[in-house]
Amino acid sequence: xxxxxxxxxxxxQVDMSPLIDMVFILLIFFMVSTTFVKDMKIDxxxxxxxxxxxxxxxSIRVYIDNQANIFVDGQPVRPWVLQGKLRDMFxxxxxxxxxxxxDKAVPSQKLIEVxxxxxxxxxxxxxxxxxxxx
Numbered sequence: 664x665x666x667x668x669x670x671x672x673x674x675x676q677v678d679m680s681p682l683i684d685m686v687f688i689l690l691i692f693f694m695v696s697t698t699f700v701k702d703m704k705i706d707x708x709x710x711x712x713x714x715x716x717x718x719x720x721x722s723i724r725v726y727i728d729n730q731a732n733i734f735v736d737g738q739p740v741r742p743w744v745l746q747g748k749l750r751d752m753f754x755x756x757x758x759x760x761x762x763x764x765x766d767k768a769v770p771s772q773k774l775i776e777v778x779x780x781x782x783x784x785x786x787x788x789x790x791x792x793x794x795x796x797x
Contacts (some may be wrong), residue, residue: 664671666754721734721756721758721760722750722758722760722761722762722788722790723735723749723753723756723760723761723762723776724736724761724762724763725745725749725761725762725763725764725781726764726765727763727764727765727766727769727773727774727777728766728769728794729767729768729769730732730768731769731770731773733745733777735748735749735752740778742776742777743783745777745780745781746780746783746784747784749761749780749781749784749785749786750784750785753784753785753786758787759785759787759788760786760787760788760790761781761786761788761789761790761791762790762791763777763778763781763789763790763791763792764791764792765777765791765792774791778791
């Protein structure tokens with residue numbers, strides 16, 4: 664029977680290069696898959712109201728700018744597509760409330776059309792954002 668003796672001076676080291684490669688791959692994966700918050704670049708001058716109150720943070724926000732363009736979640740939406748988009752969003756949510764943030768210069772007819780479209784899409788609660796006049 665033959666015995667193998669280990670040399671006492673030999674250092675055994677773990678090869679770190681595969682570990683470093685995996686860390687870089689994971690870093691790249693998480694950097695690419697992360698979503699970043701986009702700032703709204705819509706300039707809206709909201710109307711004022713003395714009875715203004717805080718809105719729910721769970722409501723869907725529909726923006727109407729001073730040129731009567733409609734935005735949902737920062738994405739421009741055509742008026743005839745708004746109802747379908749809201750229905751799709753409501754199917755994923757438990758709360759069916761909509762907050763309309765509109766500019767002072769938007770004609771009331773346009774605001775009424777958007778409120779009506781939100782209600783036809785199945786919204787239980789539709790509110791209009793204002794600034795508190797105190």
